[in-house]
Amino acid sequence: MEKILCWSGGKDSTALLIRQVEAGTPPHRILFADVGPEAEFDETYEFIEKVERTLNVQVEHIKSTRYTFDSYFYSPISRGHRKGMLRGFPPTASVGCSYRRELKVIPLCAAQGKGNEIYLGIAADEKHRAERSFYKTADNTYLFPLIEDGITEDMCLQICQKYDLVHPLYAYFKRLGCWQCPKQSLSSLRALYQNWPEKWQKLEQYQRDCAWDFQPNRSVFDLSERFRKEFHNEDR
């Protein structure tokens, strides 16, 4: 039986990893769902290397064998009223995300195997996220040590700060994820526009290629216009 940590690079799973290393019981394997350079930031890859160096651990990059972000974006939808159209931006209305399923959940489940202990870094104040039926019926035993030990998100941040292992993208975003995500907040999108212009240009290209708006009644070009005006006014 292997002890496997699903590590996202976020503060909660990093705090869990630090606590495991500090206790002298590091996981046998650390799995990172790597969506690939099309959707990950360079900063994330640099951070992974820093975590490996600082904690003397090795992170496995788990990737989909079927899709990259772009190949999924440009693949045809197989059912429903949009059947045959390009998959495009994930819908903001649905709770789940097929990008998450295809690029993260399926590859991670395959890598986890069966009969293992899977450690997830869910903080005590996000307890509800551990209540998914999947965690009770799957082939592995899912464990949530941060919840058991009452470690909150703030405490996780402090643990990461102690080792200077706070993901650098927290300086720009409250939550980490694909930069193409239409569910992210306006402030995250503003940070993307301002700090990663080449990614923003790519987002505009996705919009040209997608039959529907990035967000309900709001295209990427609407956002570009809004931010351009905001930053133009700031400069005056």
Ligand code: SF4
């Ligand atoms: S960050 Fe957004 S697009 Fe990426 S997997 Fe999560 S919900 Fe889907």
